[in-house]
Amino acid sequence: MSVSQLPLERLDKVENYGHSRHTVAYVYRPNQVAQIEEVFALARRAGLSVALRGAGRSYGDAATNSGQVVLDLQRMNRILNWNPATGVIKVEPGVTIAQIWQHVLEDGYWPPVTSGTMFPTIGGALAHNIHGKNNTKAGTLGEHVLEFTALLPNGEQVTCTPTENSELFYALISTAGLLGVFTSVTLKLKKLHTGLVDVHAWAMTHLGEMMRDLDERKHEFDYIVGWVDTLDHNGRGQIHGANYVHDAPNAAETLRLDKQVLPDTFFGLVPKSTLWMFMTPFMNNVGTRLINTAKYVFSATLEQRKIYRQSLVEFNYLLDYVPNWEKSYGRSGLIQYQTFIPLATATDAYLEMLRLAQRRGMPPFLGVTKRHRPDRFLFTHAVDGYSFAMDFKVTNAARLQKLCEEMSDIALEAGGRFYFAKDSTLTPGRARRYLGEETLAKFQALKAQCDPENLLQSDLYRRLLV
Amino acid sequence: MNLPPTALIIGASSGIGAALAREFARNGLRLALVARRKDLLEKLAQELSAVETRCYAHDVAEYDEAPVLWQQILQDFGRVDIVVYNAGVLLPVGPEEYDFGADKRMVEINLLGAMAWLNPVALTFGRTGRGHIVGISSVAGDRGRVGAPGYNTTKAALSTFLEALRNRLTKKGVHVLTVKPGFVQTDMLKNAPKTFWVISPEQAAQDIVKAIHRRAQVAYTPERWGLLMNVIRHIPSFLFRRLKI
Structure with missing residues (x-):
């Protein structure tokens, strides 16, 4: 019998936004980067994979990890820096879109891209590179990121911008939390004159x-x-x-x-x-x-x-x-x-x-x-x-x-x-047709580099990408 | 889309457990089958290969293994919707015989094994707010009879334990069903002296699945045992001890 070392009390319900998927997983809610590393170590010892989860606003199975470990990042919700003169904000990944607009609106700023609900976390929103009703004007949220830091399962902590570590920049944003954990995100917000x-x-x-x-x-x-x-x-x-x-x-x-x-x-x-x-x-x-x-x-x-x-x-x-x-x-x-x-x-x-x-x-x-x-x-x-x-x-x-x-x-x-x-x-097969061989090969190469033990997984990953 | 629902049967290698596995498989459920005799489990799994089935060899008297194996099964299937505790033994004792060894063994399998399994299951189901817990008790637990004091005691205690779980968990959305079979054509029946209204394990399994669907609290199988036991439960003690029941 393979013996899990994780406590039974950690088993909790993990559902998707549409309540169409009911799973059980070991849920950990870290408050700082060192605790994320601890959970990685725990999961490795127990032979389990880890899925990243924000506010659970994904409709499918991108933030569920049936029977495995789920790293819920909602407690990493501090606004680290806000500069009303430049409109640049630095936040932890568990900060929600609601937290951001409530923090900056009176200074005349607004999230440049927002979903139809204000409750997704920035980490989750960037993992899927969300769009809004202004996509043709403003593009996706990732286009407004000036810099992020991330912890990779291989132990590296990286800083990425569109020009520094740019391959990782354009990959960690959009790949559903399968390459690394955002630990801070710096965004340029939209200037407004009225609300x-x-x-x-x-x-x-x-x-x-x-x-x-x-x-x-x-x-x-x-x-x-x-x-x-x-x-x-x-x-x-x-x-x-x-x-x-x-x-x-x-x-x-x-x-x-x-x-x-x-x-x-x-x-x-x-x-x-x-x-x-x-x-x-x-x-x-x-x-x-x-x-x-x-x-x-x-x-x-x-x-x-x-x-x-x-x-x-x-x-x-x-x-x-x-x-x-x-x-x-x-x-x-x-x-x-x-x-x-x-x-x-x-x-x-x-x-x-x-x-x-x-x-x-x-x-x-x-x-x-x-x-x-x-x-x-x-x-x-x-x-x-x-x-x-x-x-x-x-x-x-x-x-x-x-x-x-x-x-x-x-x-x-x-x-x-x-x-x-x-x-x-x-x-x-359909996912392969959508992404194309070249994109998939690039993803697999980055996965091998950032996460050689294949620690970061989700139900979606096992359904489509393995 | 959602993972297909899963049933875990503890004591699945024969009798009601095996019949339930077949019935659940007919309903498209994935199956986690637990029993001591792995060869029998694997034979059953082969028969049920149309659905995802996994076998786990385990002796329910190895109490420390239960929470670990429960977690292993959750890891393997991602979700478990129905847990059936069916493990049980009936060790015969003569009318003048008092056999502590036999009684202890029955307590270990019929009661303590159920507690070792259903406590972690209840904890998980309570936290997730869904699930069915099914305990296979017996009509034998409704009164203390001269023929099987130890067995009667274990089944009475199991019924009470299940009732207490129900009282804890119903408000959290978890369904707890106590099944009280009468005489079922299983290995255990070999040790029963007088039998009547004997049904097949398949009929018992069908009754249990129906009871799960209607979220019954207590289900006698066949149903007429409910009426009979209602009468028997109300016979005053001074009369009951004079009856040859």
């Missing part, structure tokens, strides 16, 4: 029209995103384009934290902490069709061509309006399926995927499309084209897996790419 955006909303009857507008009007807006009615045959929906407000009579006041809040209740009655329970009855084909239709009719009539002003928080953090919204999908949870397809082939491919899901009786309940630009990070998901993210309720896992595989084949045929922060359904 507001002007949002332009317009509805469109066809996914193709939405994609055309996302492309043609991308230069008009700082942020642009399309919300798709995924139960409609043509994928109708609404586009939101938003621009920073540069001048407002009460500019300084709009930068205060008390002006950047999400509502505590809905309709003045329902506490938002309980709202997910009211959403549960609608998480089916009929309920979602009802809600999507109402939303579309509203956007195509009362809201059509409207311009309204929102705080940055209200515009950016839709997912945080309803805490625990993902629980409304039930005990089996949800998966998010997101692909990135080049300009020329995207519209046809996405319509084909959407209609396939509808024909299979498993339409996604939420669809979001964005315009993207390429970047040079090793496991880049980006293309000069579009992304389409679809939220699927997990009812029949085997059928959903088959559907996703069919959609992945459509995406690959169209020259598409994938995103490990979201993925839970790719297969090794």
Whole structure:
């Protein structure tokens, strides 16, 4: 019998963001770099692998490590340095996007790239090189990193910038925490004059029209995103384009934290902490069709061509309006399926995927499309084209897996790419087609150099990359 | 997507344990099979090769091994959803016989082995907020009978232990099921003097799976034993000792 030396009390539940993956792992929460090294040593002695985890906002299995060790970095959450004159901030990897904007907003700064929820950690966000609704303008988060330090499993501590140790710089960012642990990150933030955006909303009857507008009007807006009615045959929906407000009579006041809040209740009655329970009855084909239709009719009539002003928080953090919204999908949870397809082939491919899901009786309940630009990070998901993210309720896992595989084949045929922060359904062969032999060989060479004992692993790593 | 669910059966090499393994395999569960007799386990694993199955040779009286092996199984499968403690022995004693050695052995296997296994399982399931714990007790634990004092005691204690686990863990989302089989056509039945309502291990296994699905607290198999034992439990002691039960 191989005997683990790790204490039973360390075994804890480790789930993904969509609650569609339930695992048990030995969880360690270090507070400083020396403790990370201790956990590496413990894992080596027990013959176990280590996965890195931030706030657990990955939808798939990138931050789970079934039966093995999980290094939860949320306690390494100190802001190490902030310079309001230059907009440069240095943080530990467990600092969240929320911590950053709350720390800097009154000085007139904002994260240059942010996800749809403010709770991911910077370490996790860089491990997947996240993008936001401003991808065509601002690129990915990694493009705003001036420097990071990292601890490699081979014992080295390295400092990387785009020009110093640049191969590691472009690899550690994007490779899902499989090469090393960020120990500090220095970022250049976005200068702002107010805490507001002007949002332009317009509805469109066809996914193709939405994609055309996302492309043609991308230069008009700082942020642009399309919300798709995924139960409609043509994928109708609404586009939101938003621009920073540069001048407002009460500019300084709009930068205060008390002006950047999400509502505590809905309709003045329902506490938002309980709202997910009211959403549960609608998480089916009929309920979602009802809600999507109402939303579309509203956007195509009362809201059509409207311009309204929102705080940055209200515009950016839709997912945080309803805490625990993902629980409304039930005990089996949800998966998010997101692909990135080049300009020329995207519209046809996405319509084909959407209609396939509808024909299979498993339409996604939420669809979001964005315009993207390429970047040079090793496991880049980006293309000069579009992304389409679809939220699927997990009812029949085997059928959903088959559907996703069919959609992945459509995406690959169209020259598409994938995103490990979201993925839970790719297969090794499809991952190989997405990444390409050259990228994989480069990754394997870096893995052998940084982590010769193959200590850093995750369920995703063993599913796709071994 | 999620890992397929996994069942761990302690005492899986024959009888109800083996039948349960077959029933779980039919439902697509991955299987961790634990028993002393590895040759029997491996034969069973070969039969169930359609699902992922791993065998672990272990004597439940080696108490210190239980938490270590539990962790090994978690490492091997990544998740375990159902744990069945099925290990048990019935050592016959004559009506005038008082055999401490036999009683001790039954306590070691039927009760202490269950505690050694189910304590770490309960700790893990309690922390993760999910899972099913199934203990195979017996109708024999419902009353102290003249024929098998030691065996009756171990099964009564096991039922009480499982009830206490249930009272601790239900609020955390963990389901604890006490199974009370009557007479089941297993090796153990060879030592039972008078038998009736005998069922096959397969029927017992089907009843247990149904009870897990409906999250029952206590399940008699076959069900009619529940009615009978309800009557027997309520017979006053002064009458019960005069009956030849």
